[in-house]
Amino acid sequence: MSTGRPSLVIVGAGPRGTGLLERIAANAPELYAGSGLDIHLVDPYPVGAGRIWREEQSPLLWMNSQAEDVTMFTDETVDMAGPVREGPTLHEWAQLDERTFADRQRQGAYLRWVYERTVAALPPGITVRHHARRALRVGGPREDRQRVWLEGRTRPLLADLVVLTLGHLDAELDDEQRDVAAYARENDLVHLPPDFTADSDLSALAPGEPVLVRGFGLAFVDLMVLLTEGRGGRHEGERYLPSGREPVLYVGSRRGVPYHSKIDYDWVGERPPLPRFFGPGEVDGLLARTDGFDFRRDVWPLVEKELGFAHYHRLFAAHPERTRIAWTDFEEKYAAADGGAEIQALVAAAVPDPADRLDLAALDRPLDGVRHTSYEELQSGLRGYIEDDLRRRHDPSHSPDLAVFLGLLSVYGQLVRLGDIGSWWHGFFSFLASGPPGPRLRQMLALSRAGILKFVGADMTVTAEDGVFRAGSATVPGVTIEARALVEARLPHPTVERTRDTLLRELYAEGAAGTPEGLLAVDPADGRVLDRSGTPHPRRFALGPHTDARGSGAFTRPRTGGPAFRQNDATARAALSFLRALACRTAA
Secondary structure, three states, X not given: OOOOOOEEEEEOOOHHHHHHHHHHHHHHHHHOOOOOEEEEEEOOOOOOOOOOOOOOOOOOOEOOOOHHHOEOOOOOOOOOOOOOOOOOOHHHHHOOOOOOOOEHHXXXXXXXXXXXXXHHHOOOOEEEEEEOOXXXXXXXXXXXXXXXXXXXXXXXXXXXXXXXXXXXXXXXXXXXXXXXXXXXHXXXXXXXXXXXXXXXXOOOOOOOOEEEEEOOOHHHHHHHHHHOHHHOOEEEOOEEEOOOOOOEEEEEOOOOOOOOOOOOOOOOOOOOOOOOOOOHHHHHHHHOOOOOOOHHHHHHXXXXXXXXXXXXXXXXXXXXXXXXXXXXXXXXXXXXXXXXXXXXXXXXXXXXXXXXXXOHHHHHOOOOOOOOOXXXXXXXXXXXXXXXXXXXXXXXXXXXXXXXXXXHHHHHHHHHHHOOOOOHXXXXXXXXXXOOOHHHHHHHHHHHHOOOEEEEEOOOEEEEEOOEEEEEOOOOOOOEEEEOEEEEOOOOOOOOOOEOOHHHHHHHHOOEOEOOOXXXXXXXXXXXXXXXXXXXXXEEEEOOOOEOOOOOOOOEOOOOOXXXXXXXXXXXXXXXXXXXXXXHHHHO
């Protein structure tokens, strides 16, 4: 299909594709004025919302961000060459209370509106068409138009440029999951592999039956809601009134605890001046190393010092009565400290209460070394842990926690430039900074008291033997739970080799570079896809979580620099510049 006009195909029309389109609309008057352009959006799901945020899903499923913290629009904090085009946050657009945790249907409607506004803002001559199909393959020589084959069509779309904004993808089962699935089939058991919970068929989980759940993050929260309120139960105050249709959920994970509650108080006073110890200069130094870098050895000490600086800056500024020395003295010694031991000694002398000290290792593994003598004792202990977390995350006297959150956002914006740094950091960030709303943890407590939710503990093990699944934990040695159902409550991990997306898998098979973690390698400057020699493809770009330049999300909190917005702008400007030059050559 060709009109002879320049054309751009964007594969993925969810929030990342919409964000890219918004940057095209913002930059086109400067970079592409007066030229025709056909933009094709390819996605079987609705434009704007895509699969994850589509409006056709259960209204019980919430966002895990407050409405005031969700925007699709740039502001002056975004480090980009293109113009700022401000717009409303979710709470402003939907006229919600700013602290509301909106349901995903509402977010889907917001994203649809952002898409419609963006299309309306495109200059005359730039058209957009949505193809509600899957893209199966992209081909074509580096120096000529690309061909994008769509499901159900014999003729490809012709594109001068292709941008992949694929979002979160499904994955083929790994070896362990295949073995578990085969065992479940042989023994007439239920096994639900990693999936997007809203898309899972939960009907096989029978009322009253025990279900082992491996994973305690946001996917578990969705599962918990759909199997309780989704089956007719209801919460009244601190009590849960069951419908009788709920299974009994036995949940565990590596940490054995849920993600930390969202913080629910406002920042007051001076913010920590970030970045301080992990900024562009430090990232430049890491990238310049000829021998490469190791995350734990070379990057983590800088990150740890940055987060500590944010924490203690706030403690000394907001709660000086809980410190022993002046901030200027502490800051000078902290900056000069070389290594964790020096910092620990400084903190021990300057901050008398251990509860006011930042211990990232203890935060990451709160049940390390904890042992309970009985299963019932574990239930009580975990409820106490969750209650303490809720109190702390709603108490501004612990505002250094909010400073660490700001530090995490700053660090994430810098780490994007380093490419594939492994999966540990992303899990750590989500555990501390991207947990569930406080009301969800209160519901978790109510379900625990009602006997519908039971905690397994840390370092959960699952064995498949004797025709059942058995779970155990280091937290209660010697205790096991038997069940005929196992749910993997986590998102799929789609590497370029195991993704179910045929376009991405074939792109890799034909020579695109992948990282050790299985991410698609791209040029950090503008998102161009790299081949295995490190050469950028002139006509193919990629943005999003399937790449090694993945940011913290397609939308973000206002005035936090939005790494995804910065990437969208760079890619939009590179694409428009290429297409303008192409149009000029064609005209000549």
